[in-house]
Each structure stands twice: as C-alpha cells, then as structure tokens.
Amino acid sequence: MATAILQPVGNGQAQASQSTRPVRWHIAIFLAPALTIYTLLMALPLAETFRLAFFRGAAHDREYAGLANFRVLILDERWAAQFWNALANSIWFFSIHLLVMIPLAVLLAALLSVRGLRAAGLYRTAIFMPTMLSFVIIGFVWKLILSPLWGVAPTLLAAVGLESLFQPWLGKEQYALTALGFISVWQYVGIPMVLSYAAMLAIPAEVLEAAEVDGITGLAQFFRIRLPLLWPTIGVITILTFVSNFNSFELVYTAQGVLAGPNFSSDILGTLLYRTLFGAQLQLGDPHMGATVATMMFLIVLMVVCGFLFFVQRKLVRYQF
Amino acid sequence: MSKHKLSLKILGLLTAGLSVTAGAAPVTLTIESWRNDDLAIWRDQIIPAFEKQHPDIKVRFAPTAPTEYNAALNSKLDAGTAGDLITCRPFDASLELYKSGRLAALNELKGMENFAPVAKAAWSTDDSKVTFCVPIASVIHGFIYNRDAFAKAGVSPPTTEGEFFDVLSKLKGKLRLVPLAMGTKDGWETASMGYQNIAPNYYKGEEGRRALLAGKAKLTDPQFVEPFRLLAKWKPYLATGFEAQTYPDSQNLFTLGRAAVYPAGSWEIASFNKQAKFPMGAFPPPVAKAGDKCFISDHPDLGLGLNTKSPHAAQAKVFLEWVASKEFAALYSNALPGFFSLNKAPVELRDPLAKEFLTWRSKCESTIRPTYQILSRGTPNLENEFWVVGAGVINGTLTPEAAAQRLQKGLSSWYKPAQ
Amino acid sequence: MSAARDNFSGNHFVAHAILAFFSVLALAPIAIIVMNAFKSRDAIFGAPLEPPTTGTFDLIGFRTVFANGNFDAYFMNSFSVTLVALGGTILFGSMAAFALSEYKFKLNSLTALFFTMGIMVPIRLGTPGILELMVASGLVNTRTALVLVYIAQGLPMAIFILAEYMRTVSDDLKNAGRVDGLSEYVIFFWLVLPLLRPAMVSVAVFTMIPMWNDLWFPLILAPGEDTKTLTLGAQAFIGQDVTDWNSVLAALTLSILPVLALYLVFSKGLIRGITSGAIK
Secondary structure, eight states: OHHHHHSBOOOHHHHHHHTTSOOOHHHHHHHHHHHHHHIIIIIHHHHHHHHHTTEESOSTTOEEOTTHHHHHHHHSHHHHHHHHHHHHHHHHHHHHIIIIIHHHHHHHHHHHTSTTOTTHHHHHHHHHGGGGSOHHHHHHHHHHHHOTTTOHHHHHHHHTTOGGGOOOGGGSTTTHHHHHHHHHHHHHTHHHHHHHHHHHHTSOHHHHHHHHHTTOOHHHHIIIIIHHHHHHHHHHHHHHHHHHHHHOOHHHHHHHTTTTSSTTTTOOHHHHHHHHHHOBTTBOOOHHHHHHHHHHHHHHHHHHHHHIIIIIGGGSOOOOO | OHHHHHHHHHHHHHHHHHHHHTTTSOEEEEEEESOGGGHHHIIIIIHHHHHHHOTTEEEEEEEOOGGGHHHHHHHHHHHTOOOSEEEEOSTHHHHHHHHTTOBOOOTTSTTGGGBOHHHHGGGBOTTSOOBOEEEEEEEEEEEEEEHHHHHHHTOOOOOBHHHHHHHHHHHHHHSSSEEEOOOSSSSHHIIIIIIHHHTHHHHTHHHHHHHHHTTSSOTTSHHHHHHHHHHHTTGGGBOTTGGGOOHHHHHHHHHTTOEEEEEEEGGGHHHHHHHOOSOEEEEOOOBSSTTOOOEEEEEEEEEEEEBTTOTTHHHHHHHHHHHTSHHHHHHHHHHSTTSEEOBSSOOOOOOHHHHHHHHHHHHSEEEOOTTTSSTTSSSSOHHHHHHHHHHHHHHTSSOHHHHHHHHHHHHHTTOOOOO | OHHHHHHHHHHHHHHHHHHHHHHHHHHHHHHHHHHHHTBOHHHHHHOTTSOOOTTTBOOHHHHHHHHHSOHHHHHHHHHHHHHHHHHHHHHHHHHHHHHHHHOOBTTHHHHHHHHHHHHHSOGGGGHHHHHHHHHHTTOTTSHHHHHHHHHHHHHHHHHHHHHHHHHHSOSHHHHHHHHTTOOHHHIIIIIIGGGGHHHHHHHHHHHHHHHHHOOHHHHHHOOSTTTOOHHHHHHTTBOSSOBOHHHHHHHHHHHHHHHHHHHHHHHHHHHHHIIIIIOO
16 A cells, blocks of 8 residues: 555656656655654544544443534534524624734835835844743733733823723723734734735836836835735635634633623634533533534634635746746 | 663662661652742641651642642643642532542541531532541631721721611722622622622521522522622722722722722631731621521631552641641641631631631621532532622623523533432 | 945834834743743732842742752653654654655545544643543553653644645656665655655644643553653642642743753744745
C-alpha cells in the first residue's frame, strides 16, 4: 500500500527516468512525523468526537442513534432555539470583523506603507500587541474598562462631554455581542494588518513609480493600484477570519460567562458547544449532543470554505511578480 | 531493548519491595477542590490539625479555579490523575460521579451517623440508600448590611417586605450610597441571592419545593411568581449600570463602603470581614406580613468524597472519618465562618456575623434551593433558566409572569413527575 | 513631482495621526493592567485611570503571587513547552511541507487536504479522544503531552504557510544538488531548510501565541503542580467568592512580559518572512 502510494506518477520523459527509481522512501520519511502526530492527536480524536454525534445513551450502554441528534438540534424547540440563536450570533460576530476589522486593517497597512514614514515599526508593534495577550487579560481589562462602576469608560466619555452616550454595554441584550465584536477587532486587527502590509510591500516599486509618472498618487493610487493587487490577500484574510470566528469561544466565555448573557444574546456556536459538551453549573456535559454541535460547526465551516474556494477565489486574479 | 525492559522490571520490584518494608513512610493525600479561596485556611489551619494526630499521613489541598472545576475534575478522573479526595458539589454532578464509579460509597464510614438524613440527601442516591460524600457545609442566604450606613440613615434591619423597600428608599434618599449591591451581568446572583434567597418565604420552603417535585405545583402558581414581582422592584435601588455589574464588582462595591445592603450568601462572611472597614450586620429574607412564618435557604454546598481509584484508600478513609468528626466541624466552621457545618453536634461559633446567620436556623424553617434536586436534569436546564430570567426580570426586559411561564414551559417539556 | 512630495508630508501627518491614535488604543488597556498591578486595592477601584502615586503604590499583589505560586517553575514550564512545541512544529511542518511541495506522488493533494482540514477545526473538540490516548500512553501530567498536542495543533497552519513559501523558492539550487548526487535528505536539511527562515518566523509568531496563552490543555492534561503553566498558574488567583485583584493584576502583568520579549525577538523577521511570500 505504502509502496504504491509512493510510486512516482507522471508521464513522458520524466517518467522514463524516474521509473527506474524504486520506492521513494524519503517522501514517507519527510511526511512521517507530521502525519503521525497530526493523525494521532488531532484527526483521530476529532473523528471520534464526530462519531459520537451518531450515538446516544450513557457511556456503558451507548446505542446508535442515526441522525436523531441532528434532528433534535435543528428542529426540536428545546435545542433548536439555542442553536439558531448561536448561529445567527456567530454570523453577526463575523460580520463585524468583515466590515470593521478588515477595512481597518487594510487602512492601517496602507498608512504603514506610506513611503518614508518614520516609526512604522513602532506603530506596527503597538497595534499587534493585543493579539498576543491571553483571554484572561482581555476579558478582565475590558470588563474593567466598560464597567459602569469603576468608571474608566464613563470618565473618558465625560472628558469629551459625551457622558450621556455611556451604556452598560456588556450587560444589555442589544449591545453585548456588538461590544464583544469590537473588543475582538481590537484584539485581532494586528494580524490582517501585518498580512496586508506585507502584501503591499511586495508590490514592486516600478509599478508604483509608473503610476506616479501617470499622475496617479495618494488615494487614487491606493484604490486603483494597490487595492486591486491586494484582493487575493484580503480573500485569504477573510477566510481565515471566518474560520477563527466560527470556532472562537474564549472571549465570550471569559467576558460573559458560560451562559453568554444577557439572555444568551452573546451566545455564539463556540460557547454553545462548550456548554453542551462540558456542562455549566447544574447542567451536566452531554458528549453526544456536544459532538452533534461540533459536527454541525465543522460542516458549516467546511461548506463556507469550499464555497469560497470554488466561487470567490477562482474569480480573483492572482498577481504574480 | 528487552534488557532495558528487564532492568526496569527489576527496578520496579525493588522499589515495590522498598515501599513495603518502609511502610511507615508518610503517604500524601491530595484533595481536589474548587475552593481556591480557602487555600490558605486548609494549608495553615485545617491540615496541620489533622497531620498532628496522624504523622504518617500528609495532606495536600489542590484547588482548581471554580469555573473549570467540573470539566477539569472529570478529565482528571478519566486520566487517573485526580486526587484521592474529591470535594463534592451537591446533587447531580456528584451523583453522576458515583454512578460512573468515580466516587466510593461511604455508608459504612465511621462518623456518618453524625449527619441527619436531610444533610446527607445532597450526596445520596435518589432512593437515599447510598451516601457517597461526607457532608461538610451548607450556606445560608440573607442580606448583609453596612451598620454605619443604617445608623446614618436612621433605619433598622427590616423584617417584612414593606419595611424592606421602605429602608431601601430611605437609604436612597438620605445617603449618596447605592442601596443594594447586586448586578445582573453574571446572572447567577439573581437566581441564588435574588430569587432563591427571598422566595422560600412565599412558597413555604420544603412544602413548596416538594409540591414542585411532585408536580402538584407549577412555577406559574402565585407563590412562585410573587418573588419575581418583588425582584422586579429591586431595580431602582441598584447601582447605575447594574446590567454590566459583575459579581466581584458587587463585592467590591459593598466592601469599599459604597453600597448599604448586599444580598448575600453566608460564604461571603470571611472575605467581607477581611476587606470591609465598617461594622456589618445581617438580616434574613423579609416575610410578606409581620408574624408570618419565615423560611431560609440553608443549602448543602460542599462535601468530601473518596476517589475509587485512590491508591491510598485506607488513609483517605482515616481522613474522611476525621472530617466527619465533631472536632473537624468546630475547626472548619470557625476557620471558614459562613460555611456552616452539617454535623449534628452543635458548634460554638466565634464570628458574630456567622453567629447571626446561624440563629435563623432556630427561628425559621430551612429549605434547599428549589432547582438543585432532580429539576435541573433536563434540557432546558432549570437552574440556567433561573439565571437568565432572574436577570431579565430585574433588568425589566421580562415581566414576572412571562418569566414564570418560560420556566414552567421549559420544565414541563421534559419533566414528567410521577403523580 | 514636487507637488507629489508636498502631498507626501501632508500624507505623513495624517498617517502619523491615525496610526498613533490606534497605537494608543491598542496599548492603553495593557497600560491600565500594568499600572494597577502596582496599586493598593482601594486605589484600583477608587481611581483606575491614575498611575500609582507614593500614596497608592503597593506591591502586595506581586508579593502574594511570589509567595503562593511557584512562579519561576510555572514560567519554566510554559517556556520549555512553548519552545519545544514550536521547534517540533517548525521542523516536522517543514519536512511535510517539503514532501508536499517538492514531490509528485499519489495522494499528494489528498494528504495536503487532510492537513488543511486541521485549520478548520479547533483541536479542543477532540479532547476526550486526546485524553484517552494520553492515559493509555501514560503521558498525563507530563510536559510531553502538552508538547505533542501543541505540535498537532500548530502543524496544519505551519504546513500551509511553509508549503506556500517553498513553491516560491527557486529550483536551481536543489537541482544543482541533485546533479551533484546529494541525497534528498541532504538537499532538504542543508539546502532548503536554511532558506525557509523567513517563513519559519511567521509560523513561529502565529503558532506560538496560542500555545503560550492556552488554558485548556494544561488544565486537562497537565494540571499537576510540577507541570503547571504560567497561564494556568495565574488562573489560581481568580476565586469563586472573592477575587484577589491585586494578585490577578500582578500575575497578568508578569505573564505579558515573556510574550512581549518573544515577539520583539521575532518581529524583525516577521515582516520579512511574510513579504518574501510566506503568506500570500
């Protein structure tokens, strides 16, 4: 089996010279450590989790349940309300990143790559910094800042005469998730910024100089030259953001607790999964329904990623230099 | 390779032999707990008292952060790395551990006779045949207040519902203080310190709770809805922005002297004593009319069980026997004022605030939190729902009636009591 | 041309203003943590925005942290686990990426797809299975368990980035090596691996942060006192009833420093790595 896999494929001339070589063991050896660790510690445990979605009952008398768990999750009122709520919230959470984080990241990257700008490295480091903090810190500090009692946010707003705008954002159903979205943007904007910045640096100077000769400078240059060259990078960023948003749970968990309050208004798929799989206060963990939620999440992410790759990425022109 | 294995085997035999011959070498027991707040007390007061009597047994208290305790404990039990002694949450979480063979039955343990059946109920099977944790402590709900603030406002602790709101509005009018220190952000306070604190007076404690279990009463009945109506009236007395006020925020608000009344659980006493710089008092949940019988939530909170996989079961049992003793009861309740021993033997408490809470046991009838036994076994989870609707009622986003309906609808969807 | 230059200084002013604004926005919350870590409890809540003064300066938090936790041991655990896992991720990731980008063989794209799946699912979902495996192999409560899990977690992204990058590396060197009769191993370890340095830096930055900050696997797989990591150790100060804010802030402040140091070490290479095609 292994030998068959490692047989060279191909045709024509190359085939003639290669087919004299027997088995290319080095391929197997190069792949072995990564494949072993990844398969044992990630792929198989995940497959086991997904398998549990098709069973029910306690550990000792588990029985095959077919698609019953999925039917319950999607249709049964007791579960479905939570599931659809979490899905809608996840979409909103992602939308904030899509509409705020990515444009902001591109803007910052464009500013960083203004030619001859001093201290660009300093700005980059500063803006990248929140990305590296643990969620324990982020949840804690933002709760403190947004707390109506200790007054960081109210004091700051009062300083600019806008105290009336203050709301206990994290405690209001209509604002909580949006506020968390912005905190997440604050935390993560550094990554897409750095990626777009690098992509902009990769634009050859001749292209920009040619544009300048044609009198295309400033904003016009950004929109007509740089941005079009940036689309592939933005595409990759979008998809990575989507995947991480649909899997995230830490921020909501540390800031809003395991019930993702108020009234589940900040419940995203990740927190629903955690609560179902590992339990909450008096709610005991349910491995089967937990696995069902996990499988649904995986399917959603897979579908969107495939859709993206087939329909969007294909239309984007990859500029090669 | 095989040589290596062999030498390992020999080494293993040797060490095994050594440990048998050196049987007197002390064994170390590890206690799993979510009470990292109590780390210093276990380490400096409780454990040394035990080790003095049993020099051959060493004990280590190894707590996990409370939010992660259940998940981490389950994994550690699966992995075989859990400690010898397991701190037991009340009711289902521990029952599940017993059913899956993680916790040992302790019926035969010496000292179990020191506990009344009601104390053992939280750690017994539904038919109460098997008990699997030694009951340690219960917590009592009520209100802790700032005596200075009350004196300044010229009010005294209320005993009835009417007086309660009277006191609050006086506090609000006269002092620039927050009358009530509670937020709705974390949700659970609205259930534990809100509803489950004041409601037993209306549904008559155990009587109402048992009726609910038997399916003879509904959460939409007036005695269960009325407490929500009262909670809805708390709103004007909370701090501005209470919707985003967390549990630690409320604690800080009160202990820094910026709030007058704190809807409490007795477990706060130890830390409040340490942090508050003003004298404190406590009063039980007010009754509807003067002269009404009063009920308090006196909830079993914490027990200690034996990990079935413990390699030192014999020594662990020695420790558990000690935990079941009167000596431990006195030591524990005084080291951790506010955690009241469940031991039948009366304990002399030194802390005045804890003493005050304890006097309610003789004046009022005790009951446990209504959601803990059996009723939180299904989906939607009743306790979780109480957190959510409690916050909703206080925030004003949910009417008391709608809250009760939501709870009952959720409960009926899976709970079919034997009638 | 001169008009363009003038325009530039105007541009520079706007750019500085916007970038400075966002830099402050990014750093202020961190500053609040660090500042308050040095204050007394009353002062933290009395005036959270004020820097510590002689009246409010207090090291109680740091004292508690150092008295109660084995902080140096926790730090060493975090550091060694992160470093070894990072090394493993990069080495094994490079080898796999080389195999996938260099050779044509059956199942090549299938293998690549198999690895890519890992980007889409958080490894945490496999916890029960991972735990079972660790129990069976007796690795529970060892740092090895964490290292292995973090390598598995880091590999998909690492392979993705490294394989993309390798496609941009010219073939001439490798072919010259082959003409000289070097084995594939020599070609990889001596000729290709050194060229990957820029991409490795991006991999390092992106996979290191989640490893360092992870709370979950240390809690599940290695909660023992001897194997506790810094993030888990800091968690011990967040209690059920009363939160010891001084200690929490002090512990958090301490845990920021190492990541910051590691970032500064890698940051020079980061942009270079990304620019040279590591992620496009």
